[in-house]
Amino acid sequence: MLMAPQTGNIHSVHPLTDITFCAWVGQAAPGDWLEYHRGFLGIDVMPGMSTLSDKDRKRLGALARAAFRACEAGLVHLVQQRLGPDRFAYFAIARPKTGATPVPLDRLLVEPEAA
DSSP: OOOOOEEESSOOOSSOOHHHHHHHHHHOOTTOEEEEEEEOHHHHTSTTTOOSOHHHHHHHHHHHHHHHHHHHTTSEEEEEEEEETTEEEEEEEEOOOOSSOOOOHHHHHHOGGGO
């Protein structure tokens, strides 16, 4: 079952996609947080192992890749909280903006090397 993402100080849409995640990153203030998944991310994105529909599994994979690229670009911290056996909450926490030239968020979606 998909759960609506939770946020701190920011309203989110359901279901969360890579595009809505990047939009959140672009307007989040330092310290704002977004719960972008609940479950076991490594299993939930795997064909043949995930209990998600193929469409939801692919959406989650794209979301996870966007979150990782945003982390690599220094835009967010990625953390997880253990909720129970094989169940975690995955969070992105907005980092302070630096004086460096930012990577455009649309490039994060399509160019992993941009991060």
